[in-house]
Amino acid sequence: MLIRKAPEIRYSEVTPKQVYLNRRRFLAGAAGLALAKGEAAGAKLENLRKSEFSTNEPMTPYKDVTTYNNFYEFGTGKADPARNATKFQTEPWQLKVEGHCNNPKTYDTDSLRRLAPLEERIYRMRCVEGWSMVIPWIGYPLAALLKQAEPTDKAKYVAFESYYESRQMPRGRYAGIDLPYREGLRLDEAMHPLTLLCFGLYGDVLPNQNGAPVRLVVPWKYGFKSIKSLVKIRLADKQPSTTWSISNPREYGFYSNVNPQVDHPRWSQASERRIGEFFKRKTLMFNGYGEHVAPLYDGLDLKKNY
Amino acid sequence: MASLLRSRWLKPVVFLLCLLPLGLLILRGFQGELGANPIEYITHATGDWTMRFLLITLSITPVRRIAKQPDLIRFRRMLGLFSFFYGCLHLMTWMWLDKFFDPGEMWADVVKRRFITAGMVGFVAMIPLAFTSTRGWIRRLGGRNWQRLHRLIYVSAAAGVVHYYWLVKSDIRLPALYAGILAILLLLRAPFARRQAAVRAGTASG
Numbered sequence: 183m184l185i186r187k188a189p190e191i192r193y194s195e196v197t198p199k200q201v202y203l204n205r206r207r208f209l210a211g212a213a214g215l216a217l218a219k220g221e222a223a224g225a226k227l228e229n230l231r232k233s234e235f236s237t238n239e240p241m242t243p244y245k246d247v248t249t250y251n252n253f254y255e256f257g258t259g260k261a262d263p264a265r266n267a268t269k270f271q272t273e274p275w276q277l278k279v280e281g282h283c284n285n286p287k288t289y290d291t292d293s294l295r296r297l298a299p300l301e302e303r304i305y306r307m308r309c310v311e312g313w314s315m316v317i318p319w320i321g322y323p324l325a326a327l328l329k330q331a332e333p334t335d336k337a338k339y340v341a342f343e344s345y346y347e348s349r350q351m352p353r354g355r356y357a358g359i360d361l362p363y364r365e366g367l368r369l370d371e372a373m374h375p376l377t378l379l380c381f382g383l384y385g386d387v388l389p390n391q392n393g394a395p396v397r398l399v400v401p402w403k404y405g406f407k408s409i410k411s412l413v414k415i416r417l418a419d420k421q422p423s424t425t426w427s428i429s430n431p432r433e434y435g436f437y438s439n440v441n442p443q444v445d446h447p448r449w450s451q452a453s454e455r456r457i458g459e460f461f462k463r464k465t466l467m468f469n470g471y472g473e474h475v476a477p478l479y480d481g482l483d484l485k486k487n488y
Numbered sequence: 489m490a491s492l493l494r495s496r497w498l499k500p501v502v503f504l505l506c507l508l509p510l511g512l513l514i515l516r517g518f519q520g521e522l523g524a525n526p527i528e529y530i531t532h533a534t535g536d537w538t539m540r541f542l543l544i545t546l547s548i549t550p551v552r553r554i555a556k557q558p559d560l561i562r563f564r565r566m567l568g569l570f571s572f573f574y575g576c577l578h579l580m581t582w583m584w585l586d587k588f589f590d591p592g593e594m595w596a597d598v599v600k601r602r603f604i605t606a607g608m609v610g611f612v613a614m615i616p617l618a619f620t621s622t623r624g625w626i627r628r629l630g631g632r633n634w635q636r637l638h639r640l641i642y643v644s645a646a647a648g649v650v651h652y653y654w655l656v657k658s659d660i661r662l663p664a665l666y667a668g669i670l671a672i673l674l675l676l677r678a679p680f681a682r683r684q685a686a687v688r689a690g691t692a693s694g
């Protein structure tokens with residue numbers, strides 16, 4: 183059931199992507215921008231393994247995935263990040279792993295990417311605002327990195343932090359949220375095989391607006407948990423505070439599992455609009471990943487722990 | 489300037505200008521330029537123009553007085569009705585494309601989501617104004633009563649601003665801008681309203 187056609191065939195169905203990329207390359211060239219070597223828009227990631235976690239639902243077109251983003255460091259409009267992140271410098275990059283672990287370490291993008299075999303994971307992504315996409319991410323389970331760090335017994339949570347630098351991200355000042363952006367997971371959630379450390383999408387490295395060069399993807403939680411442009415991973419003994427729950431604790435909790443029964447004060451979570459579709463569809467518990475993740479929450483009141 | 493404002497041709501021109509935002513929206517729709525989430529785009533565009541036309545309508549009286557261009561009054565009713573027109577499109581977008589006319593869901597939203605409640609207050613307050621916007625109704629109600637009723641536009645504009653403020657997630661710059669403009673428009677009226685009240689008290693006429 184989870185076996186898919188070869189990805190090459192499916193990508194070729196999405197022709198607009200190549201046209202779009204070429205145009206972007208052309209524009210970048212015309213503007214005289216020197217794209218970092220090897221990290222040019224559309225640099226390929228090769229030898230991808232397939233994953234049985236992938237869905238075979240139709241994928242959201244590349245153009246929509248890369249022009250409709252919430253990345254407040256580059257502006258609060260959905261189209262802002264694609265426009266404002268073009269010059270975002272992601273090389274050199276450092277990701278620090280620290281906290282309650284025996285093996286703290288700082289990685290550059292290259293060594294990080296080589297840590298485990300890259301897989302393609304086609305996941306549903308459900309935004310708290312009531313829309314969703316299907317995206318072919320590329321990465322490996324975050325667990326691979328965390329195992330390297332060797333968490334100690336004290337480590338119960340993982341805290342994540344995004345890059346923030348006001349000269350690269352001048353619009354961050356108007357985001358209305360505390361930056362750098364912070365997120366968190368329980369250690370068992372972070373170690374779950376579905377939790378992806380992500381380096382690319384649609385066969386290429388991550389476009390800047392999607393959280394280059396490395397981000398998190400947690401498909402059973404609302405999209406804002408999938409933090410972008412990661413610079414810090416800290417193993418923690420206490421539940422870390424997270425950006426949206428600091429900004430508005432009544433509306434955003436620590437868990438933020440996709441849950442059609444727990445209403446958000448602003449948006450009904452019972453249904454969602456898949457980008458590209460006219461009619462709304464019912465939202466699934468845990469975004470349809472319940473068979474894998476429901477046991478993580480045995481005995482937990484999900485209405486209280488939203 | 490004054491003769492231009494009185495020109496027969498200006499009214500149809502302004503009318504067409506007021507239709508321009510809708511025309512552009514339709515054009516972009518046909519070109520597939522409404523982005524990844526066209527329904528959200530339409531909701532936002534129509535909401536923006538409802539708010540803007542409310543503020544433009546409210547600016548007629550103070551601008552008339554300050555710029556000494558009494559003929560501007562010719563356009564007030566039309567601008568107000570355009571605000572109502574975009575408000576109807578905005579509401580219809582929500583009723584149809586968001587709620588698919590499900591009465592239960594719509595009611596639940598109106599009572600549960602405060603930003604929808606505020607929007608509804610703003611819209612409902614516009615209905616009697618649109619309905620009584622004709623000369624016949626001014627006569628029937630009498631100038632004073634008609635004027636009093638039409639102060640509901642302040643309720644509408646304030647509710648619109650609150651609606652916007654409550655719906656943004658964190659970036660409050662635009663609702664704050666609209667709130668600021670509304671505050672200035674109200675302040676500009678204050679001295680005039682006081683003078684009018686004094687005149688009324690003095691002459692004791694209706």
Ligand code: HEM
Pocket residue numbers: 528531532533534535536538539542575578579582604606607608609610611644645647648649651652655
């Ligand atoms: C005086 C009446 C109203 C005004 C002035 C108004 C104005 C606005 C404005 C300015 C926006 C934001 C547009 C943007 O972000 O660019 C908006 C969004 C919206 N309005 Fe209204 N509105 C009114 C009434 C209503 C009513 C009656 C409803 C529905 C019952 C409604 C539902 C919405 C929805 C669903 C959104 C989008 C919310 C989101 O994106 O999360 N509005 N409106």
